Each structure stands twice: as structure tokens, then as C-alpha cells.
Amino acid sequence: MKTSIATVSISGEFEEKLAAIARAGFDAVEIFENDFLAFDRSPAEVGQMVRDHGLAVSLFQPFRDFEGMPEPFRSRNFDRAERKFDLMAELGTDLMLICSNASPVALGGIDRAAEDFHALGERAARRGLRVGYEALAWGRHINDHRDAWEIVRRADHPSIGLILDSFHTLSRKIELNSIRSIPGDRIFIVQLADAPLIEMDLLYWSRHFRNMPGEGDLAVTAFMQAVAATGYNGYLSLEIFNDQFRGGSPDAISRDGRRSLVNLMDQVARAEPQINIPVPVMPDRAKVSDVAFIEFAAGEDEERELEALFTLLGFVPTARHRSKAVTLYRQGDINLVINREEKGFANASYLVHGANAYAFGLMVDDAAEAHRRALQLGAEDFRQSVGPGELQVPAIRGVGGGLVYFLDQKSELARIFDVEFTPIDETPESIVDIGLTRVDHIAQTTRYEEMLTWLLFYTSQLDARKTPMVDIIDPAGLVRSQVVETPDGRLRITLNGAENRNTLAGRFIAETFGSGIQHIAFETDDIFATAEALAAKGFRSLVISPNYYDDIEARFGLDPDLVERMKSANILYDQDEAGEYFQLYSPTYGEGFFFELVERRGYRGYGAPNAIFRIAALKRHLRPKGMPK
Numbered sequence: 001m002k003t004s005i006a007t008v009s010i011s012g013e014f015e016e017k018l019a020a021i022a023r024a025g026f027d028a029v030e031i032f033e034n035d036f037l038a039f040d041r042s043p044a045e046v047g048q049m050v051r052d053h054g055l056a057v058s059l060f061q062p063f064r065d066f067e068g069m070p071e072p073f074r075s076r077n078f079d080r081a082e083r084k085f086d087l088m089a090e091l092g093t094d095l096m097l098i099c100s101n102a103s104p105v106a107l108g109g110i111d112r113a114a115e116d117f118h119a120l121g122e123r124a125a126r127r128g129l130r131v132g133y134e135a136l137a138w139g140r141h142i143n144d145h146r147d148a149w150e151i152v153r154r155a156d157h158p159s160i161g162l163i164l165d166s167f168h169t170l171s172r173k174i175e176l177n178s179i180r181s182i183p184g185d186r187i188f189i190v191q192l193a194d195a196p197l198i199e200m201d202l203l204y205w206s207r208h209f210r211n212m213p214g215e216g217d218l219a220v221t222a223f224m225q226a227v228a229a230t231g232y233n234g235y236l237s238l239e240i241f242n243d244q245f246r247g248g249s250p251d252a253i254s255r256d257g258r259r260s261l262v263n264l265m266d267q268v269a270r271a272e273p274q275i276n277i278p279v280p281v282m283p284d285r286a287k288v289s290d291v292a293f294i295e296f297a298a299g300e301d302e303e304r305e306l307e308a309l310f311t312l313l314g315f316v317p318t319a320r321h322r323s324k325a326v327t328l329y330r331q332g333d334i335n336l337v338i339n340r341e342e343k344g345f346a347n348a349s350y351l352v353h354g355a356n357a358y359a360f361g362l363m364v365d366d367a368a369e370a371h372r373r374a375l376q377l378g379a380e381d382f383r384q385s386v387g388p389g390e391l392q393v394p395a396i397r398g399v400g401g402g403l404v405y406f407l408d409q410k411s412e413l414a415r416i417f418d419v420e421f422t423p424i425d426e427t428p429e430s431i432v433d434i435g436l437t438r439v440d441h442i443a444q445t446t447r448y449e450e451m452l453t454w455l456l457f458y459t460s461q462l463d464a465r466k467t468p469m470v471d472i473i474d475p476a477g478l479v480r481s482q483v484v485e486t487p488d489g490r491l492r493i494t495l496n497g498a499e500n501r502n503t504l505a506g507r508f509i510a511e512t513f514g515s516g517i518q519h520i521a522f523e524t525d526d527i528f529a530t531a532e533a534l535a536a537k538g539f540r541s542l543v544i545s546p547n548y549y550d551d552i553e554a555r556f557g558l559d560p561d562l563v564e565r566m567k568s569a570n571i572l573y574d575q576d577e578a579g580e581y582f583q584l585y586s587p588t589y590g591e592g593f594f595f596e597l598v599e600r601r602g603y604r605g606y607g608a609p610n611a612i613f614r615i616a617a618l619k620r621h622l623r624p625k626g627m628p629k
């Protein structure tokens with residue numbers, strides 16, 4: 001599999017871009033004319049620089065408004081093309097992209113365009129060069145790959161071929177089977193991009209909102225399946241115009257790009273096993289059956305505070321690590337771990353971020369395979385020295401430098417808490433089970449610019465899908481929220497992207513020095529019983545404005561008695577087509593961390609309409625420092 005990326009896709013100076021692209025493992029770059037024009041080195045030097053980074057130039061582009069022009073433009077275009085051919089020879093590439101004509105003076109006509117391309121093919125052939133024709137979605141006469149292919153077919157010249165670009169085809173919803181009958185060797189290159197579904201002008205959408213395959217909503221996998229079925233075995237080239245990427249980290253964007261292609265081709269090869277493109281063999285996306293544990297890093301004081309909080313919430317200290325200052329707390333199927341080691345990774349996380357939920361374990365079908373796939377996708381491996389009799393749990397670095405561990409039922413890993421821990425026999429009498437059964441969701445707060453990275457991180461490794469992005473209104477600004485969930489809901493992760501530091505999410509990032517888990521939601525089968533048990537123990541839940549309850553009673557036509565019960569327990573409510581949702585929040589602890597307790601009666605969402613009221617209430621509670629006693 002040969003991978004390439006257009007220089008416009010990432011930020012930085014020209015040479016910085018090349019270095020990042022090479023480090024991420026690409027084979028080639030598409031050189032964008034403007035990137036080159038803005039750079040003060042000769043074409044030969046640029047070509048050399050690309051090769052010095054171990055890269056090839058897959059393509060020079062774009063050459064605009066070529067085909068079907070009246071004189072004198074037509075003759076001038078051939079002269080202009082010859083000049084660019086000179087340049088290509090110096091750069092060291094044999095392929096030029098011509099995008100379909102968008103000029104108002106362009107004359108239509110398939111045959112006229114085909115004749116122009118035939119004539120250009122003759123000139124290109126003399127120099128051993130090739131020209132590929134791409135239909136822009138907004139081309140004046142040609143805006144559909146089927147018409148571009150007809151022109152290429154009629155041009156009937158070995159130096160003239162077709163260029164396919166997933167964005168142009170998918171944005172116009174063109175029938176994908178039309179690609180399958182094109183001979184693979186007539187496709188000179190394939191450009192790939194995804195995009196979020198937004199209703200807007202095609203040109204503007206294309207030039208500002210493209211993203212990596214898998215990051216958006218377009219059917220890029222189905223598109224690439226059709227391309228692969230033609231026998232095509234050339235470059236897979238990312239061409240991503242995105243304002244955010246232009247301002248992002250060249251390394252991070254390049255790594256995401258490479259990950260997106262590996263993941264895409266893995267999915268394509270599974271669906272179309274006969275393809276010509278050699279694709280790395282890797283395990284399938286891991287099936288997650290549960291959140292096995294969530295681990296907090298803490299110092300001595302915070303450990304006491306967390307312990308008080310956990311026991312108040314009904315968690316029982318169940319076992320202690322044989323050699324480390326690590327304690328397991330349990331309720332229902334939920335395992336919470338406090339790690340108060342004075343060395344090692346947890347301690348490093350504590351020193352940087354303060355007490356925080358820095359790691360979680362996922363129960364998957366095969367932990368070793370899940371780990372292997374993650375590494376093949378470019379995840380950063382994590383290993384820590386283990387003591388005698390302890391298990392090396394496969395792990396990778398996740399959001400905010402935290403950890404994701406993989407466990408499974410088929411190996412020793414299933415018994416980690418038996419192998420490495422000794423049971424604590426007596427349960428303190430003060431602890432009352434409040435009916436929490438499992439982890440409903442883990443909410444991670446990231447900078448807005450990182451959201452796509454982490455969405456791709458999860459959805460490429462795990463058998464999980466992403467839901468559409470929702471906007472959450474914080475009184476101090478917008479927070480975007482998107483969910484990664486398994487089809488059965490056994491794993492749910494919400495990613496919240498903070499655009500500014502005055503929002504609750506933004507403040508959390510600023511105060512804890514980075515992204516991380518900001519809240520954890522536990523499920524109960526009876527939220528009212530849970531609320532009552534908590535209140536009896538003196539737990540003070542987050543106080544919700546009484547105005548809220550008048551509104552939901554009217555909005556959902558609820559029984560006034562039910563509303564009264566919710567109001568007295570500060571329980572929030574939502575409904576979707578599948579059922580009802582009840583939510584109860586803790587106040588914030590430390591720098592904005594909190595717990596949520598939920599009851600789902602068939603409901604599938606996350607209570608997004610309530611977020612604005614919850615955030616306002618949390619902000620009223622937010623304390624400057626320290627966990628409550």
C-alpha cells in the first residue's frame with residue numbers, strides 16, 4: 001500500500017511539513033503549486049528536499065481551467081502546460097492533476113474536451129509525463145467522475161488518465177458502482193478525504209471542512225471499496241483542506257492521516273478480499289464488552305478524600321495490591337482503583353495533573369490482539385516494570401497522556417484483581433450499597449482541536465461508532481460533544497471539546513494541565529432509591545434550579561407527582577424515541593471533576609438537552625481548591 005498526502009493538508013513551513021509527513025510513514029507528497037510558489041527554493045532543490053526525506057512526489061497540482069477553452073485561451077493553455085511540464089521534470093514527478101474547468105468562458109462538450117486532452121497527451125508523452133483529469137464537484141461543465149471518465153476514455157491516450165477524489169464523488173452522492181467498471185490502470189491516482197455532513201455550498205465545504213477518512217460522515221470506505229475493485233494499485237493520497245488542520249500540529253495531523261489510511265484499507269480489504277492493493281494484515285477492531293476498571297492517581301491527602309467519596313457513594317474497599325499502594329473499590333460490576341504509589345506512571349500523572357482518573361481498562365475479546373492492532377495504527381505503547389507474580393497488562397497511551405489497558409476473559413488478565421491483590425475482609429459498617437451496577441459512560445474533556453484525533457483513535461481500534469456532534473451551551477461558550485459507543489452500549493465514551501478556557505470543560509483542561517476524564521457516569525436500576533440512600537448518608541447532590549422542573553412537566557406532559565419527586569432529589573429528565581433517562585449529579589470536586597448517576601429506561605442518548613442546566617449548576621458549586629470531606 002503506497003500512501004501519500006497533499007502538502008496543503010497540514011500546517012507549517014514547507015520543510016516542516018515534509019519532515020512530519022516522513023515521520024508519520026508516508027511514501028509520497030502531492031505538491032500543491034501555491035505551497036511551492038510561496039517557498040523560496042528552486043524546483044530542483046524542492047525535489048531534492050523531498051527525496052532527502054525519503055519521500056517521492058506523487059503529483060503536482062492543480063492545473064486549472066484547461067479543457068474546452070476558446071482561442072486565444074486554448075493556445076495559451078498549451079504553452080502554460082509546457083511550462084509546468086518543465087517544472088515537474090525538475091521536481092521529479094511524472095504526474096500532473098488537471099481539475100475540471102470552472103471558468104465562465106469554458107465551452108462545454110465531451111468531444112471538445114477529449115480532443116484537448118488527446119493533444120496534451122501527445123505533448124506529455126514526448127517528455128515521459130502523465131496527466132490525470134479530476135472532476136471538481138463544482139466544475140462548470142464537468143462535475144461528475146462519470147463524465148470525466150468519458151472524456152478520458154475518448155481522449156484515448158496512454159498519457160491521459162482519470163483522477164478520482166472521494167470528496168467530489170461523495171459530496172454529490174454519485175452512484176459508487178459507476179467506479180467499478182473503470183479499468184484500474186486508467187485511474188492515475190486516488191485522492192481521499194472525508195467531511196462532516198453540513199448543508200453548504202460545495203466549494204466552501206470542500207475547501208474548509210474536509211477531514212481524514214473516518215473522521216467525517218461520508219461513505220469513504222464504500223468509495224474505496226469500489227476503487228479497489230477496479231484493480232487499482234497506485235497511491236492512496238490524502239487531500240485534506242481543513243482550516244483547523246492548517247493551524248494544528250504537523251506531526252499530530254500527519255499521524256492521524258496515516259492512521260486513517262491504515263484503518264480505511266483494513267476495512268476495505270475485509271469487505272473486498274480480492275483487491276490488488278497490498279494491505280497490512282492486522283487483527284479486526286476489538287470488541288469491547290465492559291469497562292473493567294477506572295484508576296485514579298492520587299497523593300496521600302487526596303487518597304483519603306477519594307476514599308471518603310467512594311465509600312459515601314457505596315463503594316466497598318475490596319482488595320489491596322500485594323506490593324503497591326493501590327486499593328480496589330467495588331460496587332455492582334464497577335471497579336474503581338486508587339493508586340497512591342510514589343513512583344511510576346500514576347505518580348507522574350498525579351504530579352502533573354493532580355489527583356485524576358488517569359487510566360481505564362477495557363474488557364475486550366482478545367487483549368493481545370487489541371494491543372497489536374492499536375500499535376499497527378500508530379498508538380504509543382505503554383509498559384511498566386512489573387514485580388514477581390504480577391501481570392504485564394497490554395496498554396497504550398490515550399487522551400491527555402492517560403492510559404487505556406486491554407483485558408480479556410480468555411487469559412490470566414481476567415483474574416488480575418485475584419492475582420495481584422489480596423482481599424480486604426471486613427467491610428466498614430458505614431458503607432451502604434446504593435445500587436450502582438456498572439459504568440454507563442466515561443466523559444473525556446479535550447481541546448476542541450484534538451477531538452477528531454481521539455474519535456479516530458477509538459473508532460479505528462474498537463468496534464465502536466461515533467454519533468453526530470452536538471453543541472453544548474456553557475454560559476461561557478460553546479463545548480462540542482461527540483460520543484463513541486459500541487453497538488450494544490456496553491462501552492460509551494463522550495468526548496467534549498472545549499473551545500475556550502472559561503467553560504467548565506475549558507477550565508478543567510487549564511487547571512489540570514491537559515485533557516482527561518472529567519466525569520464518570522454510573523448506572524443504577526432505580527434512581528429514586530439510589531437518591532434516597534445517598535441522601536440518608538448526607539450526600540449533597542448538585543442542586544438544580546426549580547424553574548427546570550416547571551418546564552419539563554409542561555414539555556413532556558409528566559405526572560406532577562413524578563416531577564415533584566425528581567425536584568426534591570435534584571434528578572434531571574430526558575426522553576427519546578426509545579425511552580426515558582434520569583440523571584443525578586454530584587457537585588464538582590477538585591478542578592471540576594464530578595460523578596453522574598443515571599437510570600436508563602430504554603433511552604439511548606446522554607441527556608444533552610440538560611447539559612446547559614447541569615453546567616450552570618456545576619459552576620455555582622465549583623470550588624477553588626481541594627476535594628470535599
Ligand SMILES: O=C(O)c1ccc(O)c(O)c1
Binds near residue numbers: 061099191
Ligand atoms: O478546491 C480546489 O480547487 C481543488 C483543487 C484540486 C483538487 O484536487 C481538489 O480536489 C480541489
Ligand SMILES: [Mg+2]
Binds near residue numbers: 134165239
Ligand atoms: Mg482533489
